[in-house]
Amino acid sequence: MLQQFFIICSGSDTDILKNCSKGEQNKYAGIGATVFFTAFMAFIAASYALYTVFDNLFTAIGFGLVWGLLIFNLDRYIVSTIKKTGNIIDELIQASPRIILAIIIAVVISKPLELKIFEKEINQVLLEQKNEFTLANKEQIAQQYTPTVESLTSDIKALQDEIDTKEAEVNNYYNTYIAEAEGREGTMLLGKGPVYKEKRDKHDAELATLQELKETNKAKIIAAEAQIAQLNADYESAVTTSQPIIDNFDGLMARVNALGELPWLPSFFIFLLFLVIETSPIFAKLLSPKGEYDIKFLENESKLKTWAEQQEHQRKAVLNTDNIINDRVYGDISEEEELYAYKKKIARELMKKQQEAFYKKQTKML
Template sequence: MNKVSKFFLFCSGVHQPLLEECPSEKNKFVGIGASVFFTGLFACIAATYTLMIVFNSYLIPIIIGLFWGLMIFNLDRYIISSIRKYESLKMNLWSIIPRLILACMLSLVIAKPLELKIFEQEITDELTLIRREITQQQTDSINQQLKSELQLIELKEDQLGGELAVKTNKRDELVKTAQQEADGTGGSGKRNLGPIYEVKKANLQAYQQELSEFKEYHDRQFLKLQNQKDSLRNASAMAIENIQQPMANGPAAQLHALNRLSSRSSTLWWAVFFITLLFIIVESTPILLKTLTPRGPYDELLDRLEKSYLKRHKKSQLS
C-alpha cells in the first residue's frame, strides 16, 4: 500500500490494523478519507481568503487558515470515525442526522468565502454602486437639512416683510387722512389747515419717524438673514465636498453585495445556490457513503472487537 493510500486511510479514521484483515474494504475507506481531506483543504482555502480580506496581508491569514483547515479536518475525521453501522437502515439514518446538520453548517462556512472569490468582480462593482448610493444619501441629507433651515429663514423674512407692509399701509392711510382734512374731502369736511389738520399731520410725522426706524431695523435684519442663508449654503457645499466614500470592503460588506446581486439576478441566485449545494454534498458525502453502504467485513470485525472489549471491561469491574 502506497503512502497516499495510507494517508487517506488515516483521514477516514479507520482502525488500520483491523482493516488489514479486510483488504476488500480498503478502497471504500480510501475514498472516504480523500473526501475528508479535501473538505479540510477547502476549509483552509476559504478561511485564508476570508482573513486576507480582513487583515489585507498574507502571513497571518495563512497561519490561521491552516489551523482552521486542520480543525475542520479533525472534526470531519471524528464525525466519520464515530459513525457505527447498524443492521437497520432506519437506525443508521437516525444516527447520522445530527452529523448531517453539523456537516451542512460546516459546508456553508466553507462555501461562502469561495463564493465571494468566484464572484469577486461582480461584488466589486456592486460595492462601488453601494458606496455611490451611500454618498448620494449623505448628500441628500445635507441638502434636505439646508432646505429646512432656509425655509425657517425665509419665514422670518416673510414676517419682517409683512410687518413692513402693514406699517407702510398705515402710514399711507395717515397721509390720506391728513390730505383729505386739508382739502375738505374728508374728516371735518372743511377746507382749511386748522388745528385738526395739524393734529393729523403731527400723527403722520410721528408715525413716519417710527416707520423710518422700522425700515432701518428691517434692512438690518434682512441683511443678517441673507448672510445666514449664504453661510448655510457655503457650509452645506463644503460638507458635500468633504463627503468621503465609505471604504467598507470586508466580508460583511461583500456578503451584503452578493445578497443584493442575488436578489436582482435569478441566474446569480441559482449559481450561488448550486455552489452551496455542491459543498453540502461534498461535506455530507463521506457520512452518507459510510452510512448507506452495506455492512462489510470491517464493520463486523469492529463490532466484535468493541463487544469483546466491553465484556472484558464488565468482567474486570465485577471481579
C-alpha cells in the same frame, strides 16, 4: 505514504486496517481524501472571507488555517464514529445528527466562495447601494442646513424688496416734481414755483432715507450671504467627512446582503455542490457494504465489551463475598462476653467524665 496519510485522515484504526485487504485500505483512503480536501476548501473559503474583514493576508491565512483544521477534525470525527452494523435504518439514525452538522458546515464553507465567484455582480449591487446611500446621506445632511438657508434667503429677499419698494417710491417723487416743473401735472404751470420746491424737498428727503436704507439693508444682506456661504461650506464638509464611511461599505455582511439581492438559483447550486462534498464521506461510509475492517473493528469492540463486563461481574462477586464474610465476622464478635464487658467498662468511664465535666461547668456558672 500518501495512502497512509489519507487513511489517518479517515479516522480509522490503522492497526486494524493494516491487516485488511488492499481494497479495504483503498476505500478508507478515499474517505480520508474526501475529508482532507473538504477541510482544504474550508481553509480557502475562510481565508477569503476573513480577508474581506481584516484586509490583511497573513491574518486571514492564520485564521483560515485554524478554521480548516476545525472542519478537518469535525469531519474526521463524524466519519470515524459511524459504525457499520448492517442495519441501514440504525446507521441513518446514528448518522442523522452528523448529517445536520455537515449541512451547517456546507453552508459556512460555500458562502465565502459564493462571494468570490459572484464578486463582480456583488460589486455592481454595492455600487448601486452606495449611490443610493450617498444621495440619502446628502438629503439627511441637507435637512440640518436647508431650513436656516431658506430662512436667510427669505430675509435677503425681504430686505431687497424693501429697497426696491423705497426706490420705486423715490422715483415716483422724482417724476412728480419733474412733471410739476414742466407743467404737465399739478399746477400745470411751467417753471420751478413753490409747489415744485415742496415736491423737490419731499423727494430729497425720501432719497436720503433710501440711501440710509440701502446701506443698512446692504450690510444685513452681506451678513446673511456670508452666513449662507458658511452653512454651505459646513454642508460640503459634512458630506465630505461622511463619504468615506459610505465608500467603505463593502464588508462581509454588506457583501452577504448584496449576494441575497442576486438570483438565488446559482448560489443554491453552489451550496448543493459543497453539500455533496461535505456529506460525501458520510454517505460513502453509509452506502458501502460492511467490510473486513468493520467486522474486525466490531470484533475488537465486542472483545473489549465482554472483558469489561467480566471485570465488572468479578468486582461485584468480590464485593458480595467480602460483605458476607464481614457480616459473619462481626456477628461472631458481637456474641463474645469479653468484648461486651470491655465496651461496657469504657462506656461507664466515658459517662463519668461527661458528668464530671457538666458539674464543673455548672459550678463555674454559679
